[in-house]
Amino acid sequence: MLDILIICGTRPEIIKLAPVYHALRNCGWARPVWLHTGQHGDMARQMLACFDIEPDIELSRAGDSLAQFSTRCRELLDGVMASRPWSLVMVQGDTESTFLGALAGFYHHVPVAHVEAGLRTYDLSRPFPEEGLRQMVSRIASFHFAPTARASQALQAEAVPDERVFITGNTVIDAQHWVMRHRRIKRGGTGRGHLLVTAHRRENWGSDLREICYAIADVASHHPELDILFPVHLNPTVSKPVHAILGELSNVHLSGPFDYLRMQQALIDAWLVLTDSGGLQEEAPTFGVPLLVLRTETERPEAIESGCARLAGTRRVSIVKQIEDLWEDGEAYAAMARAGNPFGDGQASDRIVDLLQGALEGGERRREAV
Numbered sequence: 001m002l003d004i005l006i007i008c009g010t011r012p013e014i015i016k017l018a019p020v021y022h023a024l025r026n027c028g029w030a031r032p033v034w035l036h037t038g039q040h041g042d043m044a045r046q047m048l049a050c051f052d053i054e055p056d057i058e059l060s061r062a063g064d065s066l067a068q069f070s071t072r073c074r075e076l077l078d079g080v081m082a083s084r085p086w087s088l089v090m091v092q093g094d095t096e097s098t099f100l101g102a103l104a105g106f107y108h109h110v111p112v113a114h115v116e117a118g119l120r121t122y123d124l125s126r127p128f129p130e131e132g133l134r135q136m137v138s139r140i141a142s143f144h145f146a147p148t149a150r151a152s153q154a155l156q157a158e159a160v161p162d163e164r165v166f167i168t169g170n171t172v173i174d175a176q177h178w179v180m181r182h183r184r185i186k187r188g189g190t191g192r193g194h195l196l197v198t199a200h201r202r203e204n205w206g207s208d209l210r211e212i213c214y215a216i217a218d219v220a221s222h223h224p225e226l227d228i229l230f231p232v233h234l235n236p237t238v239s240k241p242v243h244a245i246l247g248e249l250s251n252v253h254l255s256g257p258f259d260y261l262r263m264q265q266a267l268i269d270a271w272l273v274l275t276d277s278g279g280l281q282e283e284a285p286t287f288g289v290p291l292l293v294l295r296t297e298t299e300r301p302e303a304i305e306s307g308c309a310r311l312a313g314t315r316r317v318s319i320v321k322q323i324e325d326l327w328e329d330g331e332a333y334a335a336m337a338r339a340g341n342p343f344g345d346g347q348a349s350d351r352i353v354d355l356l357q358g359a360l361e362g363g364e365r366r367r368e369a370v
């Protein structure tokens with residue numbers, strides 16, 4: 001049995017690694033060990049519980065700042081790496097925990113598998129710091145699991161060896177299939193459905209977030225019959241302006257973050273999604289729900305190209321216009337709803353586990369032979 005250390009710390013990483021963890025537990029040749037870095041607290045606990053995951057190792061978070069978290073986490077990870085002869089470190093995406101996990105494997109000469117590799121904007125300031133973190137992980141990883149052909153091409157253009165890059169689909173679709181199978185999520189609402197909003201990305205903090213909120217306020221007062229659900233990120237930089245601008249509007253329903261099941265139910269019952277989240281861009285098309293991206297660029301152009309999403313930017317006028325266009329134009333809306341999901345088919349985790357078995361068990365056999 002090969003010991004595989006899964007290192008992650010934020011809500012989206014947990015969602016996207018949970019199906020890989022379950023696939024590894026069932027594969028018969030690997031012993032996955034789940035390490036939670038503590039980067040997210042309550043939001044992470046919600047997600048772990050939803051996917052029936054009890055972390056094997058839990059690091060305690062030091063301090064509120066990213067620098068304090070990072071310094072302590074790096075030291076603790078060093079101890080974990082030294083505690084056993086790990087066969088592989090697995091990380092996902094582009095967070096501080098992703099980078100620290102990959103760095104820990106790299107320093108201990110343990111191969112690193114990067115799930116959701118090759119997403120790029122090539123603008124180090126957008127998204128910040130994620131674009132820089134994921135590029136650095138690509139320099140030190142040994143296995144690059146690209147969700148799409150475009151992500152794989154980006155890695156090849158950066159001279160990552162072809163035989164190290166595998167197109168698998170995005171594991172978030174597997175996570176959705178997992179909750180549909182194990183938690184029975186299915187469409188429940190009647191009528192047009194609600195507008196579902198999330199906004200939390202660092203590059204939208206400040207005036208862009210306020211513009212987004214004013215746009216929502218405009219739409220809410222223009223369509224009093226439209227319910228607007230907005231689960232608000234816990235970071236006060238986000239929650240304060242959101243509550244100040246939208247708190248008094250009767251058809252805008254502000255709440256804390258949804259647990260994953262509630263989010264998937266809200267997604268499947270939505271008329272439209274308005275978001276700057278990466279994961280939601282990948283999830284909405286699974287349920288045929290059109291989405292408007294609250295950013296000026298996206299590292300997921302597949303959504304725009306396949307027609308399930310449009311870029312709405314972050315200006316009040318343009319966001320309102322795009323929502324109103326879809327409200328009026330039933331045909332354009334239906335075309336978006338029919339576009340399908342370009343990010344995966346729900347089989348990514350099984351592909352990852354099969355590919356790793358070939359690569360790692362082969363290496364193990366070669367070591368035994370010498």
Ligand SMILES: CC(=O)N[C@@H]1[C@@H](OP(=O)(O)OP(=O)(O)OC[C@H]2O[C@@H](n3ccc(=O)[nH]c3=O)[C@H](O)[C@@H]2O)O[C@H](CO)[C@@H](O)[C@@H]1O
Pocket residue numbers: 010011012013015016092093094095098116119127130131172198231232256257258259260261263264276277278279280283
């Ligand atoms: C630059 C960038 O795009 N980076 C992304 C970023 O993540 P993100 O932007 O997707 O982050 P969030 O929006 O926090 O999470 C989304 C998930 O959370 C669920 N959700 C959300 C709100 C809620 O109230 N309840 C929930 O359950 C939701 O359904 C979805 O699955 O980091 C990831 C890890 O490295 C990367 O993979 C990913 O590229």
